[in-house]
Amino acid sequence: MAKKDLRYKRLLIAPAVAALFLSACTNAAQSPKQESVNDQALSKHADDGRDVIGLSMPSQYLERWNRDGQNLKSMFEEMGYEVDLQFAGNMIDTQVDIIDEMIDSGVDILVIGAVDGMSLTKVIERAYNAGIPVVAYDRLIRNSEYVSAYVSFDNYQVGRLQGEYVVEALDLENAGKKSYNIEFTAGDSVDNNARYFFDGAMDVLSPYIDSGNLNVPSGQKDFYSVSTPQWSTESAHTRFEILIGSYYSGGNILDAVVCSNDSTSIGVQDAIANNYLGKNDVIITGQDCDEENLKRLMNGSQSMDVYKNLSYEAFVTVKLVDSLYHGQEMSQELADGWNLGYACTYDTKTYDNGKIVVPSFLLEPIAITKENAIEELVDNYGTYVIADDGSLKVAE
Numbered sequence: 001m002a003k004k005d006l007r008y009k010r011l012l013i014a015p016a017v018a019a020l021f022l023s024a025c026t027n028a029a030q031s032p033k034q035e036s037v038n039d040q041a042l043s044k045h046a047d048d049g050r051d052v053i054g055l056s057m058p059s060q061y062l063e064r065w066n067r068d069g070q071n072l073k074s075m076f077e078e079m080g081y082e083v084d085l086q087f088a089g090n091m092i093d094t095q096v097d098i099i100d101e102m103i104d105s106g107v108d109i110l111v112i113g114a115v116d117g118m119s120l121t122k123v124i125e126r127a128y129n130a131g132i133p134v135v136a137y138d139r140l141i142r143n144s145e146y147v148s149a150y151v152s153f154d155n156y157q158v159g160r161l162q163g164e165y166v167v168e169a170l171d172l173e174n175a176g177k178k179s180y181n182i183e184f185t186a187g188d189s190v191d192n193n194a195r196y197f198f199d200g201a202m203d204v205l206s207p208y209i210d211s212g213n214l215n216v217p218s219g220q221k222d223f224y225s226v227s228t229p230q231w232s233t234e235s236a237h238t239r240f241e242i243l244i245g246s247y248y249s250g251g252n253i254l255d256a257v258v259c260s261n262d263s264t265s266i267g268v269q270d271a272i273a274n275n276y277l278g279k280n281d282v283i284i285t286g287q288d289c290d291e292e293n294l295k296r297l298m299n300g301s302q303s304m305d306v307y308k309n310l311s312y313e314a315f316v317t318v319k320l321v322d323s324l325y326h327g328q329e330m331s332q333e334l335a336d337g338w339n340l341g342y343a344c345t346y347d348t349k350t351y352d353n354g355k356i357v358v359p360s361f362l363l364e365p366i367a368i369t370k371e372n373a374i375e376e377l378v379d380n381y382g383t384y385v386i387a388d389d390g391s392l393k394v395a396e
Contacts, residue, residue, distance in 0.1 A: 050082055052082045052106065052108050053076050053081050053109055053111060053321065054084050054105075054107035054110045054132075056113065057088070058088050059087060060087040060089065061090060064288045064310065065113065068113065068310050072111065072314045072317060075314055076318055076321075079318065084102055090115055090230055094115075095112075096120065099112065103123075103126055108325065109132065110133070110134045111135045111137050114141050116191075117142045117192045118142050118190060121143045121144050124146050125146055127146065128146035133324055134148055135321055136151070136152075138313065140192040140193070140351055141353060142192060144355055145355040145356050149359050151316055151317045151360070152193070153363045153364070154345075154363070155197055156196045156199060157364065157365055158200060159196065159201035159203075160201065160203070160204050161367045162197075162285040163201035164204055165303070165304045165369075166182070166204075166256050166285070170255065170256065175208075177212075179213060180214055181214075181216070181248075181252065182214050182216060182258065183218055183240075183254065183256075183257045184201070184221065184257070185240065185257060185258070185265075186226045186227045186228060187228055187231050188227060191231070194223075197261075201258050201285075205258070209221070217247040217248070220243075228267075231261060231263050231264060232267070233263045233267040236268055236271075237267035237270055240271035248276060248278070249277070254272070254278060255282065257282060257283070257285070259285050260285075260287060261288055262290040262293040263288075269296060269302060285303060286304070286306070287308070288308070289384075291394060293305055294377075294391065295392075297370055298373065300370070303369070305368040305369075307368045307381075309342075309363070311383060313363055316338070316363065319338045319340075335361060343363065344362070345362045346361055347360040347362050350362075377392060378392070
């Protein structure tokens with residue numbers, strides 16, 4: 001990677017580029033104190049001779065975050081950056097401590113997949129005062145005007161794909177006076193993405209609930225009632241065991257469950273397998289295409305999944321960070337210039353974090369079923385391979 005004067009890059013990115021990003025959303029100017037702190041940061045980091053990216057990922061316990069972390073690390077290293085990758089064990093305080101340590105060690109840019117997007121305000125401000133831009137990865141960081149950019153998939157569309165699958169599978173457009181029973185299992189209430197997933201699905205399905213074609217016997221239709229702490233398989237399983245015993249033990253038929261992701265989907269599937277007495281196949285959704293869930297998709301336990309090509313998300317993040325590092329302005333033209341070969345939309349209207357609308361680069365998810373899994377994941381994307389036992393495995 002060609003070296004540039006780090007002082008010049010710092011001047012461009014923090015605070016100048018960051019202020020440019022924020023000017024469209026706020027008119028707040030830097031205080032003299034902030035400018036002074038940034039000047040100190042420039043002096044501290046200008047001549048250290050290192051190009052360091054701090055990667056703070058939320059958890060090593062979910063397959064997708066391990067893949068994200070390793071994808072990002074390898075791609076940054078291929079471009080010549082030094083990388084400090086750390087996982088927070090899904091603990092808020094641990095992540096704050098990790099980011100503090102990265103700031104102290106002199107990283108040049110922070111890429112953060114937040115454990116809790118509501119809990120990083122102070123440490124993100126500290127990064128800003130140290131002249132370190134922050135890119136929110138996959139999960140929006142809230143309540144901070146110091147977030148430079150956000151890279152994710154269109155999370156609302158994820159939920160819509162799940163809802164649309166249910167509509168098609170139950171043929172709700174032609175349901176007439178028929179009524180089907182449905183339940184919902186959402187993600188962690190502190191994860192900003194979980195709300196978008198739930199809202200996307202509910203916006204598709206609400207008209208059918210209102211018309212009576214869909215019925216929710218539990219009455220649990222609001223986000224907080226159906227949320228799952230830490231996206232825990234065990235929590236989803238326990239809740240659904242109780243729900244089945246309370247509402248589906250007397251011969252009531254359960255037709256569909258909208259599960260926002262794969263870990264909660266496994267909990268729901270296992271609860272149904274062990275407790276539900278109905279003879280019908282329950283429609284169950286998911287998201288992430290974890291290997292275990294793809295096995296279940298192929299054997300019929302899970303009905304559909306939503307695929308987000310994490311290598312695409314990682315690559316867009318790397319290209320964005322490298323662009324910011326070299327003083328380029330964010331725009332749709334910037335994204336188009338990366339020649340990605342897939343859609344990436346620059347959005348400056350959707351992701352309001354409570355302080356600013358964060359400039360965002362959004363990718364498109366796709367629906368995966370048993371019928372198209374091999375075609376999409378193996379043939380088209382090449383991100384999975386068919387193992388000797390016939391299951392789908394992440395390609396090495």
